[in-house]
Amino acid sequence: MNLGIFILAFATFVAGTVELVIAGILNMIAEDLQVSVGTVGQLVSIFSLVFAFGAPILIALTSRVDRRKLLCIAMTTFLGGNVLSIFSPNYTTLLIARIILAASCSIVVVVSVTMAAKTVAVELRGRAIGIIFMGLSASLVLGVPLGTIVGEHFGWRMTFVLVSMLSVICIAAIMKFLPKVPAQPTIPLLQQIATLKSKKIASIQLISVLELTGHFTVYTYFTPFLQTTMGLSTNMISTVLLIFGAAGIVGGWIGGWASDRFGGVRAILVFLVLLATSLFLLPYATGSITSLLIVVILYGAMVWALSPAVQSYLARSAPDSADIQLGLNTSFLHLGVALGSGLGGFLVDYYPVTTNTWVAGIMVVLALFSAIYSLMKKRSTATSLN
The missing domain is CATH 1.20.1250.20 (MFS general substrate transporter like domains)
Incomplete structure (x- = not known):
């Protein structure tokens, strides 16, 4: 399996981590922003709704863009959403950041699967896609404890600092190691x-x-x-x-x-x-x-x-x-x-x-x-x- 597949899996891991990381730091965010725990929990709902309905729409709208270029754009936007989360002074700003993160994350996940299928031999396609979903699954099951540990020791905002650093590494790896993949009809x-x-x-x-x-x-x-x-x-x-x-x-x-x-x-x-x-x-x-x-x-x-x-x-x-x-x-x-x-x-x-x-x-x-x-x-x- 080529290096590019593991880079794509890493991209889905980084992007997916942000979805549920909120669950581990609910109380910290609620206390800092002076809102209820239930209100903070809605940040997970908003993220998932934007992902669910935004993914097919955004992929259709960007169908003519080279896949590697689109992945870089999405990861850069994702980085911006994390930076906004770090400096959010109130709940409304954090909510806007979550919408940005969800929209960009949906593109990262779908495009990663597409690129995995297009950059390996046909007989390796199933395993390549499987590796991508392993990255996504790992992010979903490990994101909450990761956020909890970092938030407890360094504050909840540092969770997004860590994800931002991983995003920068991911963008650099995508630009250096991934080949161009022409847009495909959707x-x-x-x-x-x-x-x-x-x-x-x-x-x-x-x-x-x-x-x-x-x-x-x-x-x-x-x-x-x-x-x-x-x-x-x-x-x-x-x-x-x-x-x-x-x-x-x-x-x-x-x-x-x-x-x-x-x-x-x-x-x-x-x-x-x-x-x-x-x-x-x-x-x-x-x-x-x-x-x-x-x-x-x-x-x-x-x-x-x-x-x-x-x-x-x-x-x-x-x-x-x-x-x-x-x-x-x-x-x-x-x-x-x-x-x-x-x-x-x-x-x-x-x-x-x-x-x-x-x-x-x-x-x-x-x-x-x-x-x-x-x-x-x-x-x-x-x-x-x-």
Whole structure:
């Protein structure tokens, strides 16, 4: 695998880290900017909404731009968003910075996948794209503990200083090592959306929305949950989040392996049942650090095992539009992040923080119903997915 692929993976890691890093420093930002924790949590929702709806639009608008040049522009804009975050004097400025970061991040992720596919031999294409998504997955599961550790020791603004430094390194590497990749024709947005007319495909995409809504109803506010229910120190919370992240990375591998071994739909059903169970058990696991970690490991593994399983299920369910569905799934994942963060923010402002876990579990159960519905549609049309 050539060096360029790893540079692209690094780009997605740097860009993706900013999305969820807020979750680990909610209290610090809320205290500094004198707003509620729930209000700060909406910064995750705004980011994900802009990513979800902005990605297909921005990629269509920039379809004529050389991919390497576009990636450099996006990373430079991303750097600007981080600098604005560092010097944000109030919540409104930080909100504007998040919008800039989300728009640029969406381009970085999509273009990185495109360039990975275009800069390697056909027989290496799948592995190249897999490496890109490893960078993105690592950013999502490690961004929160990273932000928590840096924020605790140096202040929350230093988190964005670190990301800014990594961005500069990334831009330099892109300019020096990546080849030019001519712009490619893009599929019109309306044509992409039209593929969702299939109830089976729509129900599969809905699994991602509901599952991530449930997950981020809890995860965005996991720090106040642990502080309220167990009185954990910031350092201990960072440790819990790191363990959660490690479980998520292993879960991603489990999800891919189980999908290949047992079929995507079977894996999804099992993972959703286990994920819902872990969320319902979470309030009862706070009696000791041992019981908490057992549930957290199950929670982290299952939530990240679902993504490759759902993507495998999509690809096999819609072979003629697999590329479109996988691209749309990225937007649906971020829509779930936005909805979960927003819902969780409302709940944490008006109800005990443990309420979030119950609502999250219910959302995952709804995702299970959606998965069962998609399976019924499969049987009714007598098609084989696995």
